[in-house]
Amino acid sequence: MAEEAKNDGLVHLTIDGIPVAVPPGTLVWAAAKQAGIEIPIYCYHPKMPPLGACRMCFVEIEKMPKPPQTACTTPVSEGMVVHTKTEKVLKARRGTLEFLLINHPLDCPICDKGGECDLQDFTLRHGPGATRFDLRKRHYPKPIPVSDRVLLDRERCILCQRCTRFCSEISMDNGLVMINRGYRMEVGTAPGQAFDSIFSGNTVEICPVGALTSAKYRFKARPWELKRIPSVCNNCSVGCNVRIDVRVDKIMRQMSRCNDDIDDGWLCDRGRWDFDYVNDAQRLRTPLVRRQPGGVLEPAGWGEALGMIAERLRTIKERYGASAIGGIGSTRTTNEEAYLFQKLLREALGTPNVDHHHGFFPGLRDPLTERPWMLTTAIADFERASHIVLVASDPYERQPILNLRIKKALKAGARIYVVNESPTELDRLATRVIRLPQHGAGAAARLLLEAALRQENLRNPSEEVRTRVLGTPQETRQAEALCGAETTAALRELAREIAAAPAALILYDEMATLAPGCANLAPDLQALAVITGNIDRPGAGVGPLFEDANSLGARDMGLLPDSLPGYRPASPAGLSYQEMLTSDAVKALYIMGANPARHLADGNLRRGKEFIVVQEILLTESAQQADVVLPALSYAEKDGSMTNVDHHVQAIRRALRPLPGARADWEILMDLAALLGHPWSYEGPEDVLLEIAAQHPLYQGLTWEGLGLQGVRTGEVEVAHA
């Protein structure tokens, strides 16, 4: 039996008498963790390479010279015998803690970290009860701001270097560095330089003591008062997993909740701190109605507001026909709500006009692969790319955590190519930066595709693409003229690299497709990936980086004029977003969780409209122009699912008691459907998800319980069937 166990490809060792089997290369610290044995650490962080600076993780390993050893820097070996509780080990840990506490101010009662502090906890469990140091402690002015968002207390710092190594190894911006050396060493920045990084909050989160604190959370709550609810960030399409920390029905902070497939354990500052709209005192708490045309918005009961909507929509439908009603959905509400919204419009009101604000993608599917428009690769697979080409996209600003994944790929050997109008944060690390003229992305995509088509030995030549592109040389000449000779030459060179790349990943921003001359951006880049064989291979891929938390879910759920849920063609097709906003034929607009006034030059939604309904959480520019405003709930106050940029379907969970007076979008839609003569019988979002799963190939088999804490990535299902 012992022989059998040895052939499992694992390394076998004993820790405190407990046999452990782990993959080769595992560190003793991680092996002990697997066996349920705590070895205290400060400098080590599982997402960063070992350092061995803090001397806290001592263990004794038999037959190794000079005990104790550091568990976080020692890899396991076969037959190793580790002791974590010998007198030698305990003495060494006590010694380390006594040193760490020499200059520590022990201001735990007013420290934000108190209650969740590794220095506090490990001192209790492993430390000496008293100090022998009876001299004066060192003092520094404190705290000092290292940026508007992060403050540094050098007295509390134990110099573990987690924060500075995050900045050098993970975000690669060296925003925080170690200054000086020896006993003078401290965390800091260059003189007069702010720690200006979209990832700065991660250093606060991984700081094992209270040295780095967040301006937003300082002195707001004690950790033991917080209710912690697992959810998903609502601020961009990456869908980073978060823990919402709540005190008395207010969000205090959002912390990272590691999902290796999506966020890799990190959270950007937008995700961490941009939640003020949920706590906002100006939140809508009651329906508002405009009782006379041209009158003011006045508070009303739910009965009056919903009754008014049903009646007015019915009248408009009778007078002008159903297609005089248009529905504009949201990219930030749940899949279930998006689904019910289009169902209300299409089935209860009978109008084909359903859309939302999104990028421009011709047709429901890419004609070459027959796949819906979405990223063809998993975020986790970015790391396996050999070339990452960013066309008209800037993840640092728009989908920040993808920027970290790209940097991880860079460390694994990938080359980065930035093809953009304006400078980006990645330029500094890019192999090549190709600067485009204004609105030049469409031309750049065209030139890349055209040059790739001229390569010999294309992995996947397509006659269709060849005819389309090479048959219209005047478009290529226009693109050359727009880009100029130098940029054109650089793009052609890049196309040759892509054609020869072991695994190229081509990314573009969803919204870049809306710029003038960029209508073919998506299909041209998709075709580029297909003909060069950079699709469906590990690390290779192509696709849009979507804008919002449920941008892809909105498409999936059929918030598109030409698509029903599941990308089944809608017949007849309805009017598009822009058409609904500008066409006089549309007399009534039903808007859920969107602010289309932002997309009109004069911001006037009312032109030609007789009746406008807006479901919102705040009185936005669009809500101010509505005839009925219905107060809705934020992502933190309801359950449901969201679909992120690489098609992970994930659960958001109710973290706060719903704001009194407001209701979830799905509840509002259900009531309105009933008033319109379509009583739906869903008990809650989980029932709606089951209905979606029954008719949408990409959601097949999904259940609310099945989404679990880490969500489910679907999409491969349909790839297999395509």
Added chain:
Amino acid sequence: MISEQAKQRMRELAARYPVARSAVMPALYIAQAEEGYVSRAALEAVAEVLNMTVDDVESVATFYTMYYQRPPGKKVIKVCNSISCYLRGCDALIEQLERRLRIKRGETSPDGRYTLLTVECLASCGTAPVLQVNDEFVENLTPELVDRLVDQWEAEFQAEGQSQGRSPAGAGGC
């Protein structure tokens, strides 16, 4: 200001390494030679040439004691206090220098003439105790020799002041 020639020398150095960052230390020396210490302009110039962040350069520049964070005096006196010099009585010599120059170790005199530093081994244990004045060795130090050295420096500054037709230079130095 870091001159274009200095930046060019940094670029040439950087080109010798597989990774430009490897040239950070010699590049900092070039920048320091321009202004006497590592100024903000020096940090920025090195960061720009080597494609590093300013903070990253600052971290290196503050780690090593031979990069000056502030303008040093005209004469930088480095006295070895490692084991051989210590056993041969460097402590007393350092105190003597502190008295004569009227500054503590680590300080620069207000008139910008002297900076007194203690440093680790200067690799001249056979002639301990030793010091360096602007990188020139003075070996086999004795209290008498130290006195003579200080007298000599004072005389030099005196002569310099007279040749320029005015009293000894005010604070500021370089």
